[in-house]
Amino acid sequence: MGILHTVNKSPFEKSSLQSCLRYAKPGSALLLMEDGVYAALRGGAFEEPLKRAAADLSLYCLEPDLKARGFPPERLIDGIRLVDYGGFVDLAVEYDKVQAWL
């Protein structure tokens, strides 16, 4: 099933998301978590790159981290699915390995 990529740093502060998007193969998944969820905001600077990525990758966002930071689901870019901690575990099981872009 390929790789589950995780990004936990703000894309405005670190290049983790950009590197992840550069090297993730089609069919793999990306989970945005912790400060990585800031990439997922509608109208933000990463809306276009993530929309392009959504054609090849399955995109997820960890709901507790989004909620903590004050954003309801409707602020998410279209095409990103919310998961809870149980969903995170399911993804980790579903994919061959997890690559954390720290």
Next chain:
Amino acid sequence: MEIKKFLYLNRRAPYGSGYAQESLDVVLIGAAFDQDISLLFLDDGVFQLKGGQDPADIDLKDFSPAYCALDMYDVEKLYVSGESLAARGLSGKDLLVKAEVLNDAQIRDLLDEHDVIFSF
């Protein structure tokens, strides 16, 4: 005692690191010494002022209400970068407290006119 103009420059998002909480602590300490205090929220620091924060599910404390209490400590000058808001898909309506939205030229002047800048 000479009153100096202090600017607290906040550039970090609230939960990924301890910078935001520590800045707030230092602001409150400084306020006790009757200094002239301003806060500037720039880059990911604008996320500190996002309304509706609710970190219970990640087992952290929501310290954002403290920004609304700053005026009780005579800390009333809050500034936020319009460029930083726009790049993040935010607007002034997202903020939990009243803050003046500044453009880049105004931020250059703000940095110039303060005696001391504390960077977080």
